[in-house]
Amino acid sequence: MEHRTPDRPSVVLEDSKWTEYFNQHQPFPCSYQSKGRIEDRMDELVWKVRRRIQQCVSKKENLFEGMKTVDVLERLGVGYHFEEEIAIYLDVLNRNPVAVDDLYAASLQFQLLRQHHYDVPCEILEGFMDENGNLKDTLKPNVDALLSLYEAAHLSKCHENILKRAIVFTTNRLSSLANGDHLPQPVRDKVLHALASPTHRRIKRLEAKNYISIYDNDKESNQDILELAKLDFHILLQMHRDEVMSLSTQWYKDLNPRCMLGRYIRERPVESYYWALCVCYEPHYAKPRMMYAKIFVLLSFFDDTFDSYGTLEEVRQFNQAVQSWDEEAARQIGNCYAYLMSIISKTLEEFITEDGASQVGINCFKETMKDVSKCMLQEVVWRQEVHIPTVDDYFKQAAVISVMYLPVAVILFIRMNTSDEHFTWANSLPKIIEVTATMCRLMDDIAGH
Template identity: 35%
Template sequence: MDPTGVAAAADVTGTGTSQPCAWGDFSVTYTLPPSQRSEEWMRERADELKGKVRQMFVGGTTMSTADMLRLVDTLERLGIDKHFQEEIGVALSRIHTSGEEQDSSNDLHVVALKFCLLRQHGFWVSTDVFDKFRDDTGNFSKDLATDPMGLLSLYNAAHMAVPGEAALDEIAAFARRHLELAKPKLRSPMAEQVSRALEIPRPRFMRRLEAMHYVTEYEQEEAHNTAILELAKLEFNILRSLHLKELKEISLWWSDLYNDVKLTYARNRIVETYLYTCGVFHEEENSRARLMLAKGFALLSLLDDTYDTHATFKECQILTEAIQRWDESCAPILPEYLRMFYVKMLSNLSEFEDNLEPWEKYRMTYIKEMFKLQSKKYLKEAEWFSKNYTPSFKEHVDVSVISTGVPMLFLVALMGAGKLATKEAFDWALHIPDMVRGCAETGRFLNDISSYFKPRSSKMDAASSFECYMKEHSMTPSDAVAAFATMVEHAWRRINQGCMELDRGILPAAQLAVNMTRMNEVLYLHGRDAYTSSDFLRETAASLFLKDFPI
C-alpha cells in the first residue's frame, strides 16, 4: 500500500470555499493488482475455515471461561465475529448466567475482558468485580502497574461506564496513568495497542480499523490460531475488493450528481462519505445499506452546505417549503440554482424506495418524515443567523442535534439494513431515543469544538453550541473544551446504558448508533474535522481500501 500514489491523484480545483477533493478520480480509475488467489478460491477456503473455527465453540462447556472470552474477543477484534453470532451469543449468555468460576479469577485481563464484552453485548455486570484488585486502603494494588495487558483491558473496560459510575472514572484514570508511564518501555504489538487505546479506547474505535491493525498484531502473538488468522486475512481481502467496487460505483454516481446540480460551494467528499458507511457496517451482506447510506449522507451534505454557507434566508424558507410538500412540481418555485438539486434529491430518494423489498417499503415514510424535520431545523439555524440571534445552549442543542444529520442518517442506515431493521426499530428510532441523541450530541459537540478553533469557512455560520455555552456560562475556551469533553463522555455513557436496557430485539439495530458514534471519534480525533479537512483521513482511507494481506 502506497498512500503517496493516492496523494498524487489529488490534483484538482477547489470548489467554492471548501477544501478541494483529496482524491481526484482515483476511486473511479483504480484497479486492484492481480490477486495471489482467485476470489472463488478465497471464498471456498474461508468457508472451510469457518467450519474449523465453529468447532472451537462445540467444546464451549469444557473450555475455560478465560479461553472462551479470549476466543470471542479475538474474533471481534479481527472483524470476523459475524460468522459466529449465534455461538458467541450462547457463550456469553452462559458466562453471564453462570457464577463462581469466572468471578473467582484473579487475572485482571480476564476479569476486565469479561466485564467489557458482557456490557458490550447488553449484559449488566457490576463494577464490584474489580474490588478484589484493591488493597486494604481501597487503592488499586501497585502490582497491577507491571501488568500492561491487564491495565489495557481495564482501561477499555472502564469506557463501558454508564451515568453515575464514579468508580469507573477512578479506574480509567488509574489505568491511563500507568499505561502512559509504561508505554515507552513496551514492545510491539502491545506498544501500538496501548497508543491506539490512549487516543480512542477500543469500545469507541472504528471496528474495521481495529481489524486492519489487529490482523498484523495477532500474527505476532506466539499463541495465535492459524485457522483464525487465515480466515481473518481472507475475510479482509474479500471485503476490501467489494468495498473498492462499491466505492467506484458510489463515486460515479456522485460525479454525475455533483456535475448536474452544479452546487460548487458544497463539499466534494464522497470517499470520506463512503469511509463513514464502512464504519457503520462493513460486512458483505450490508452492501445495499452502505450504498444507500453513502448516497443519503452525500445528499444531506449538499443540503447542509446550501443552508449553512450559501442560500439567503428567503431562499432557505422556499427550499424548506418545497421539502415539506415533497413534490417535483414544486421545483419552479425554487431559485434556479436549486431546482436541479431538488429534483435530483427527490428522485434519488425515490430510487431508495425502489430498491426496497415489498415488505420493506413502509420504511420510506419514516425517511420522508425525518427529512422534513431536518429541513425545518436547518431553517431555524438560518433564522438565528438572519436575526443575529444567539440562542441559549439548551435551545441550540435541541435544534442542532437534529441538524447534525445523525437521526436522519440513522434511519437511512436502518432502511437498507434488511431484517436487522424491524418495524419496532423504526418506531423506536423515529422518536430520537437517547442512544441516537447521544450519538448526535457527540457529533455536535466535537464538531463545534473543531469549528471554533479553525478559520470560518463561511460568514453565514450562526453561533455554534460551543459559543453559546461559553457566552451563557462566561467561560474561557479552554474551560468550555473541558466541559464539552465531559458532555461527550456523558453521551457515551448513556449510549452504553441503552445497550444494556434495550429490548434485545431492537439491540442489533441500535448497535448501528454505537458504530456511528465511533465514527464521530475518528472524524474529530485531536480536535480536527476530518470530513471537511479530508487530508486527515487520506492515509486512513488508503490503508483500509488498499491494504492487502498475503495468504
C-alpha cells in the same frame, strides 16, 4: 426594471482528493490468487475456528480461552462469521463466572458481556479494587490484566464511579509501563494502541487493519485466526473498493451535480461512502451500505444549499416546499431547488422499489427532513441577523440538525428486518438519539472551528 443578481454566500471549495484515487485500478496484495481459491481457504479456516468456539462452549474449563478467542475475532473484524456461535458462547459465559480471583479473566468477561449488551454489574470488579479505585496491593497484575481492566472500565455507565477511577489508574499504570524500557516492543505497541483509544470507540475496519499487525507479532497468536483475518480483510477490501467505485463513477456521475446544482456543493462521494462503511462493513450489509452512502451524498447537497447558496427568501420558500414535500413548489423557486427535491424523492422511491426499504421508514425519514429543514432555516436567519443564540436554543438546533441524527434514522429503515415500531420510535427523537446527536454536533463544531 433592472434585474439584480441575488447576494449569495461566497464559498471556495476544494475538490475531493479521493474520488480520482479510487477510480484507479490498483492490484492489492494477494491479488495473484484467485478469489475462488481465497474463499475456499477461508471456508476451511472458518470451520476450524467455529469448532474452536464450540469446544469452549462444551467444556467450562475452556471458557477463558473462549473469551480470548471471541475478543480477538471481533478486534480482527471476522466475528461476523461466527455470530451464532458467539451468541451461544456468551449466554454460557453470562451464567458462569470465570474466576473471582483472576483480574484478567474477570475484566475480560465484564468487557465482552457489556459490549454485547448484557446487564452485567460492575460489582464483579470491585473485589480487585480498594476504595480509591486502585488495585489492591496484594495484586500483581500483568500487562494483559491491566489492558483488560482498562477496556472494561471504559464501558462504565453513569454513577459507576469505581470504573471511572479504574480508568485513571490503568491509564497511569499502562502509560508508565509504555514509557519505560521493560516491555518488549510488540507488547509496548499493544499498550500504546490501547491508550490511544479504547477498542469500542474505534472504527471497526481501521481497528481490524491495525490489530492484524499487532496480532501478527503476538507470540500466542492462533495462526488459523490470523490467516483468516488477513484473507477476510483482503476480500472485503476488494468488495468495498468495487462499491465505492460504483458509487463515485456511475451513480454520482449520472447525478451530474456540478452542472445541475453548481460549484457551491461539496463533491464528496467517497467520503460519504466511508461514513457508511464505518457503520456497517459486513458483506451482508452491502445494500444498506450503498443506500446510506447515497443518502449522505444527497444530505450534503441539502446542507450546502442552505449554507452556501440560498438567499434568506429562497430558503424560506424552500423550507415551505419541504414541509409539504411539494416538488412543484420547489421548481418555482429555481432550478437547483427543483433538482434537489426531485433527486431526493427519486432516490427514496428507488429504495422502496429496488432495494426493499420500508414505506413507513421512508415516511419517517421525510418527517425528519422536515424538522432538519426548519432548523437549517433558523440557522440562516441567525446568520443573517448576526444573532448569537443561547446555549439552550443552540442545543435544540444541534440535536436535530446534527450530522449524525439523519444517518441514525436512515440506518434504521435500511436494515431490512426493522419493524414499523422501530421507525416510529426513532422519529420521536428519544433521549438516547437526542443526546448522541448533540454530542456529535459539538464534536463536529469543535473540529470545524
